[in-house]
Structure formats: C-alpha cells, structure tokens
Amino acid sequence: MTRQNPKPLSSRQRLALALLWLALLAVAGWAIGQKLELSGDLRKFMPSAQTPAQKLLIDELGEGPGSRLLLVGLAGADPETLAAQSAAMQAVLAAPARDGQATFAFVANGADSGLDAIPARLRPYRYLLSPTLDNKALDAGLLADELAQRVQDLGSPAASLIEPLLASDPTLETLKLAERWQPANAPQRLHGVWFDRAGREALLVAETTAAGFDPTGQQRAVDAIGAAFAQARGDSASQLTISGPGAFSVEIGGRTAREASLIGSVDTLIFVLLLALAYRSWKAPLLGALPLASGGLAGLAAVALGFDGVHGITVAFGFTLIGVAQDYPIHLFSHQRPGLSPWASARALWPTLGTGVASTCIAYLTFLVSGVDGLKQLAVFTIVGLGTAALTTRFALPGLLDSSDNGGAPRDVADSARLARLWRALARWPRMGATAFAVVATLALAVATFAPGRFWQNDLSKLTPVPAPALARDAQLRVELGAPDVRYVIALEGRDAEAALQASEKLLPALQQLRDHGALAGYDSAALYLPSRATQRARQGKLPERATLQAALDEALAGSPFLPDAFAVFVDDVARARAAPPLGPRDLAGTPLATRIDGLLLQRDGHATALVSLSGLADPVAVAHIAQRHGAQLLDLKQASESLVAAYRQRVLWALALASVLLAVTVWVALRAPRRVLRVLAPMALSTLLILAVLRGLGIELNLFHLVALILAAGLGLDYALFFDHAGDDRAEQLRALHAVIVCSLTTLLVFSLLGLSTIPVLRAIGTTVALGVACNFVLALLIVRRPVGAV
Incomplete structure (x- = not known):
C-alpha cells in the first residue's frame, strides 16, 4: 500500500500558511521575551568546585568585592582642575539614589578623613575597635598627655578637623581608627584628593553593588561614572579611564554584541544570496x-x-x-x-x-x-x-x-550542466582506501600529539578579548591605588565568624613583620575593622567605671585651659561602651564598615572563612610559610582557575567519549550494514584528527571552546557523509546530494570563516575549528563515501 500525500495547496493557501507561520513566530518571540531573563554569571559555566581555592574562586568570581571594583583615572588637565573634577564626581556618585537602588557601595578619592566609616551610633564603640588600650590604661596620665596635645592641635591647621570631635573624643580614637583603616599603600594626596606618584592623574575607586559579571548592573555603573565625568568635565580637556572586571565585562559585552551583529548580518546576507543563486x-x-x-x-x-x-x-x-x-x-x-x-x-x-x-x-x-x-x-x-x-x-x-x-x-538540479561537469571532475578523484586512511590518520595523530607547545590551554586570562594596553593600564592603576593582588589571598577557616576573626587576629602581627621585611607591601583583613568579640570584651575590661574615669579626667583637667564639664559626652560614651554588647558582623549592616567586611569575611551555614587580601606580594613562599604556621592557607587563585578548567575539560571529554559511542550506535541502527556504518563514520573521525593536527601544527593551544566546536564540526561532517551514502550509485541522486552539500558547506564555511577572523578569542576558536571541519569533512566525504556510478 502506498502512502497518500496531503492534497496540494493553492497559491493563496500557501501564502496564508506562510503568514500564519510568521505570525506564530512573532507571537512566540514576544512571549519568550516576556519570560526571558538573561544572566551573565560565569559561574554557570564552571564545574563544581572541589578545593578551598576553587570554592573561593567561584564565590569571588561572581560576588566578591574584587570583581566589583572599578578603578577610575582623570588626566589631561592641570592638577587643580583634575582635583575639582574628582571631588565633583565623588559627590555625585556617592549621593543616595533617588529610586533607592544604589549603584555603588562606596566611592573613594582620598578626600574624606575616613570618619564616615564610623556612623554616629557606633562612635561609643571606638575604644572596643581600637588597639590603643591593649597596652595602655585610660588613666589620668594618659588623659593629661592627650589633652596637652589637643591644646597644640587647636592652634594648628588641623583645628577645623579636631574641634568637632574634641568634646566626645579627647584622645582622638576616631581619627586613629580612620588612619588604621586607610589602605596600606594609599596614593599621595594633592589638593585634597588622590593622585598618582607623578601628580598628573587624579584617582578614584568605586565598588559597585552589582556583581562584576552582572552585565546590566556593571553597564549602569559605567554609565553613571561617564555621566558624572561629563558633568564635572565642563570645557576642560581632561580624559576619563575606567578599568576593572566590570568595565572589562561591559567592553567585552559591547564588542561581542557588535561583532555578533555584524557576523549575523553577513550570515543572513550570505544565506539569502547563496540560496537565491543556488535555486534561482x-x-x-x-x-x-x-x-x-x-x-x-x-x-x-x-x-x-x-x-x-x-x-x-x-x-x-x-x-x-x-x-x-x-x-x-x-x-x-x-x-x-x-x-x-x-x-x-x-x-x-x-x-x-x-x-x-x-x-x-x-x-x-x-x-x-x-x-x-x-x-x-x-x-x-x-x-x-x-x-x-x-x-x-x-x-x-x-x-x-x-x-x-x-x-x-x-x-531538478540534476539537470544542471555545470553540476554535471563538476561531478565528472570529482569522479576522477581517487577514492581513499583503508591503507591511505590509516597513513593519514597516523600522521595527523603524530602531529597533534608531538607538536611543540602545550596541548591544552588552562589559562583563562588568555581567553580574554581585553586588549593588552587595557590590561597594562589596569595593572598601572592598581599599583597607583594600592589595590590588592588579584592572584593571591590568605584564607582562614572557622566554625563561625568569631572563630575566623580570632584566627585573623593571631595572624596580623606576623603579617606586619612580613611587611616590615619587604615580603609584601600591605594587607587587609576583617579583623582590622571588626575585632573578635573576645578582643572587644578584653578591651571593655580595661575601660574604667564612670566614677573612676571622672576622677582621672578631673585630675588631668587641673591646670588645663579646658572647662571642667567640657568632656561630659566623652564620659557618657565610655560608660556606654563599657556596658554595650560586643559588635558582630550583623550589627554593622547598612554602614560603610559592612561593605569592607563583607568581602573579607565569608559566612555560610555552619562555616566562615576570613580572607586576608595582599598587595605588593614579593615573596609568596615566605607568606605561605607564615600562613601555614598559623593554620591558614595562601591560595593561588590563578592555579585554582587552571585546575577548575582542567576539571571542566575532563567532564567534557568524558561527555564526548560517551557521545561517540552513542553516535556510532545511532548510525548502526539506521544503516544496519557494517561497511556502510564505517564508511559514514570514517570522514568524521579522520576530520577530527586533521583539525587537531592543523591547530596543533600552527601552535594553537586547545581550549574548551575548541572541544565544543569539534562536536559541531562532527555533526556537520556526519550529515555530509549520510547524504552521499543516501545517494547510493544513482547518478541523479548523487548530483542532487552534491548540490545540497555544496550549498550547505559554502554557507557554513563562509560564516565560520568570518567567526575565525573575530577579535573575540572564543568566537575565533569556534570559527577556526568549524571552518576547518567543514572543509575536511566535505573533501573526505567525497573521497570515502562517494560511490562510483555505472555511467557518467
């Protein structure tokens, strides 16, 4: 019994069907657009982390402060103008958002004294946060010395800064904390703001609320900085530089979108022209x-x-x-x-x-x-x-x-005289036998295996499309701003935040010795901002009772120009600090201190990790040794990323091995003839070896995107072989198969060749691999799968 075909449609019916199809696509596109939520979190393309360094890398990649830091430079004008522009930008960017959605966690340019980090409600805690009383007593002698120094301060240019603090803080503990919390290698200050060492570039640093690889959030932050600069620039010739992971992700996203749009447009044009030409x-x-x-x-x-x-x-x-x-x-x-x-x-x-x-x-x-x-x-x-x-x-x-x-x-394309001439020319090509196949495969395997250079590329930084000058500029700004090293970090584990902070406190003296000996230029730890509860309680114990403190203050005020009741607020603050519960991380929510601590104290259910960021690391071995002695670990995030890539690749290779087996089974089920199965699979297998040989012979180290592209190239090659096999030894069917494969391969080859010329390493890897695969699969399908015909 023959199967009946559906009744042919009239021209009007076919037009109606086409319009209906287009309408359904439009409605589907609209509906998907309402549901679609794009993500830029690269952690979705990372395997499960196994080591502490890998886990930290995954956390920091998406949410850590290092990924949210934007470095800003202003140059091209005189220092006074640049300083004024820096101050104007800082004021605009740090201002509260009208819609309540803050773009920046903080913006710093060196203009503030650091006092803003301590909100008014936390001022009584200053003696619990400061190490001053660790080796001193708050007695009459200390107060007398401090008050004598304040008299001199009030006659100095710093009087305007000292006077508002004097009544509540005669020992200036607030300023001591602000100085303690300044970056270890803070830039020099000119005209009240940060400048580079040459004094020609004003510097700012901003931490975004959005994660570093949140493209929408980072674009909003970069746009805000650009708008603030445009407003502050006026008629000057100053120029703006923005660097950091977020700025790079915005640049990469924009360039990728532009190249993808161009390639997509060319792809569409090629598709239209080739199909119109091929089918007239x-x-x-x-x-x-x-x-x-x-x-x-x-x-x-x-x-x-x-x-x-x-x-x-x-x-x-x-x-x-x-x-x-x-x-x-x-x-x-x-x-x-x-x-x-x-x-x-x-x-x-x-x-x-x-x-x-x-x-x-x-x-x-x-x-x-x-x-x-x-x-x-x-x-x-x-x-x-x-x-x-x-x-x-x-x-x-x-x-x-x-x-x-x-x-x-x-x-019927089989009636084409040009196609017939081409087929006769191709028919003169010798068919590849088993011996030739084995020789070519052996040579390709040898080249792929023994070509000089590393086989696999594990360094993620080499996949970045960020230009080398931009990376060099980023490194320069990091040095000038004293930004922490992005490769090394010390990690201390604890059952909770308190245990992690106590461990950090024990490590701080050793780190200071390393800094004094030049092993590193600076360090930053959560314990510098928030001492452990145990340390806070110990400092509370050294605070005198109200009556004792008042007596010591009265003694220190004797013969002083200050009025007897001038420091009543100070006495009240010490009394509150003596009775207050110690501060914990949650007590700092909504303050600038919380922003700093959150990136250095990672808390999970039943576990906490305290991080110590390092800058100017000159002797990793010495630092690793000291860290190990204190139960900590110096983590190399570069090594962690490489091991993560290797683990990722291992998963993909296992997936490919399984896919190869399943693919062979599928072809076997479809063809049910051993010779046909081998003949169809052979071009794809040999093409894969040839692609690897060409890439390795050119000195290209293979990455994960080459592997994904190899799967696509294999799928294309299998299609070519299947259709040549489908044609059998019928001349007309062979001509139709040849016509189809030529059109398919030309469209694919041209598109992926364009990808191979891309400046984006990922697109270039895919384009090069697939373009080579198309060429190899087409030729090998003709040499291996094509069957001779009885008459040409």
Missing part, C-alpha cells in the same frame, strides 16, 4: 529561514522554561550551533524535482535527515550529565532547536513549496 528563486531564502527561526525560538523557550535564567553564552553559542539547522531545508530544496511532490521528497529524505539530527542531538545530550549548568542549558537549547527545525522541515515546509501538483515547476 527569491522564495527559497524566505522559506528556508522559517525552520531555522522556529528552531531558535523553540530552543530559547525550552531554556527559559527549564532554568532560572538563560546565560548570554548559551544564547550566543546556541544560535551558532543551531546554524546547522539551515542545512535541513537546503537538502529538501536540492532534492526537489518534477513528478515528485515535496511531501514525497521530504518523506524519502527523512530517514537520512533524521539520523543526522538524532546523532547531533545525542552528542549534546551527553552535556546533560556534565554537572555544569551552562552546558545543560546549551544541550537543551541545541537539542530542542535542532529537533524543531528538522520536524518543521519534514512536516510543515513541504506544504509551502511549489510542485507539479499545485501548478509549480520545480527545477
């Missing part, structure tokens, strides 16, 4: 785009529904990978011919097309067991997208095509 019809590009758009939207919808947020990399990668779906309508177009309805043609192609789709989806299905959220998203996007594109090509697109039954006259 303006309808072909429009109809061919429908399954591709359907697949893209379906993949995006599946990820949006299945995950909390869709990562930007998933979208970028997904639409690149789903580009293989453009081959599906091309195969259908090339196999059209008079006397055969589009439905019959689609049905005849479906076993071959379905096998290719299933094989590619299986390759990405293995990412679902990778344990990496980003790869799971990519797998869902690709599988749903390719499946949708294939199904719409099979069950919807034929209804829109011209055929003899509905008054159309489809052209």
